Amino acid sequence: MGYAKVLSVGLAGVSGQVVEVEADLAPGLPAVLISGLPDTALHEARDRVRAAIVNSGQKWPNRRITLNLLPATLPKYGSAFDLAIAVAVLAGSGELPPVALEGTVVLGELGLDGAVRPVRGALPMVAAAARAGCPRVVVPAGNAAEAAVIPGVRVHGVDTLHRLVAHIRGGVPLLASPEPPPAGAPTGPDLSDVAGQPLGRRALEIAAAGGHHLALLGPPGAGKTMLAERLPSILPALDDEAALEVTALHSIAGLLPPGGGLLRRPPFQAPHHTATVPALVGGGSGLARPGAVSLAHRGVLFLDEAPEFSKGALEALRQPLESGRVRVARTRGATEYPARSQLVLAANPCPCAKPSGDADCECAPQARRRYLGRLSGPLLDRVDVQVQLLPVTAAELMETVTVSESSSTVAARVAAARRAAADRWAGTGHRLNAEIPGPLLRRPPWRLPADDTAELRARLDSGSISARGFDRVIRMAWTVADLDGRARPDRQDVLEALQLRTGAGA
Structure with a gap:
């Protein structure tokens, strides 16, 4: 009778937990039994590992093999346990010394030829191992670069089971973890490409500085998509904490570029209007995978032609926009992902969408109301900035001298405004104006004078804005003041924020 234990990691959302893979080899009819709430992929590991x-x-041991994954109450998903199972079986049969990998976490999927293949979620798995105090982790060579960014743990890559067995026996060294590539300069579309649209550019800058959600309404060709696609170019680079969160989410989704390190640029997600509810907020069988709203965490979620999305998909965004998290419940448990992304909606004013705007619209008033009515009031109530763009004129489009500011110029103002907000809200647990709870802004010392908010309070009393809208206007006013270098908002800042909230034209 032989027994061995090897450490691995199981995932639940972006959180990982160290799992003990036990192998017990006993006399009896040859068989492999797996316990510990395994899913289908883990049940099939018996054939891959053999x-x-x-x-x-x-040599495969012809004995009755019982594999147990502890803790037994934690559901186990995926093929990342293959390599740990193989090592545990070989150690239990006496082929490997059982103490060789003591305290070492082993991750990897096995091919039938013994090749070790990359797995999804390697980065949060290694982070979990580091939090548990495991000093050493063995990962597939294809995951070594992303795993190496976790501090406090030695990462070794392995390409085949044969290499790992030879290493344990003292013959062959494992692969060294590669150095993460240096962060390059940001690339992508520049804000200077946008012709005209001073109101749209101002709204974009305020949204970027305060982390506010944004809705752009206007005829085709007005620049709605161009503005939205350039929002990431004026956002600051992610700090270490945010970069780890974003990289972990993309690791779970299998979207990290090979050999890449931490994702430092804010992500940009633009799902097609046929996207389903699971595609937007997360889901799928087994371990629910992050949706577009989580993949856009600390970045931008852009819904072009927003009224064309299904009503269920749009309404599913309401809770994540408010809480900054998505909780996907399944019969075997719930999975939670962070989802603090900036929502940008773009929509035409009506189904016919004449380039000239309302002047030549052929739609009946009822058709116009029904079209924009697909964006429900509760959803739009969560969108801070709502602006209507006018058609671009020939003079603006054919301007030969570049008069528009570049992304780098605007990004400098955005960064300065964010620093001012972070300094002001230090100690509250928040950094962006859009994240500040409304009650905090309505109490001293942050409460604005009654004269400055008179128009806003009149709108609230008349029912033209909600209490949520009241708070969001106040938050935007603070952002306007930060951009203009003032310590507190004044009456004009509140009026500008109110104009942007109610969708007034230029």
Whole structure:
């Protein structure tokens, strides 16, 4: 009878937990039993592991093998346990010394030929190992670059089961973890490409500085998509904490570029209008995967032609926009992902969408109301900045001298405004104006004078804006003051924020 134990990691959302992979080899009819709430992929590991061991030149033990994954109450998903199972079986059969990998976490999927293949979620798995105090982690060579960004843990890559077995026996070194590539200069579309639209550019800058949600309404060709696509270019680079969160989400989704390190630029997600509810907020069988709203965490979620999205998909965004998190419930448990992204909606004013705007519109008033009515009031109530763009004139389009500011110029003002907000809200647990709770802004010392908010309070009393809208206007007023270098908002800042909130034209 033989027993061995190897450490691995199981994921639940972006949180990982160290899992003990136990192997018990006993006399009896040859069989492999797996316990510990395994999913289908983990049940199939018995066939992958057996073929990988045999094709790596090792002997498969013809005994009754019981594999147990602790804690048994934690559901286990995926194929990342393959390599740990193989090592535990070989150690339990006496082929490997059982203490060789003590305290070492082993991750990897096995091919039938013994090759170790990359797995999704390697970065949060290694982060969980580091939090648990495991000093050493063995990962697939394809995941070594992303795993190496986690401090406090030594990461070793492995490409085959044969190499790992030879290393444990003292013969062959493992692959060294590669150095993460240096962060390059940001690339992408520049704000100077946008012709005209001073109101749209101002709204974009305020949204970027305060982290506010944005809705752009206007005829085709007005520049709605161009403005939205250039929002990431004026956002500051992600700090270490945010970069780890964003990279972990993309690691779970399998979207990290090979050999890449931390994602430092704010992500940009632009799903097609046929996207389903799981595609937007997350879902799928087994371990629910992050949706577009989570993949845009600390970045931008852009819904072009927003009224064309299904009503269910749009309404599913309401809770994440308010809380900054998505909780996907399944019968075997719930998975939670961060989702603090900036929503940008773009919509034409009506179904016919004449380039000239309302002047030549052929739609009946009822058709116009029904079209924009697909964007429900509760959803739009969560969108801070709502502006209507006018058609671009020939003079603006054919301007030969570049008069528009570049993304780098605007980004400098945005960064300065964000620093001012972070200094002001230090100690509150928030950094952006859009994140500040309304009650905090309505109490001293942050409460604005009654004369400065008179028009806003009149709108609230008349019912033209909601209490949520009241708070969001106040937050925008603070952002306007930060951009203009003032310590507190004044009456004009509140009026400008109110104009942007109610969708007034230029």
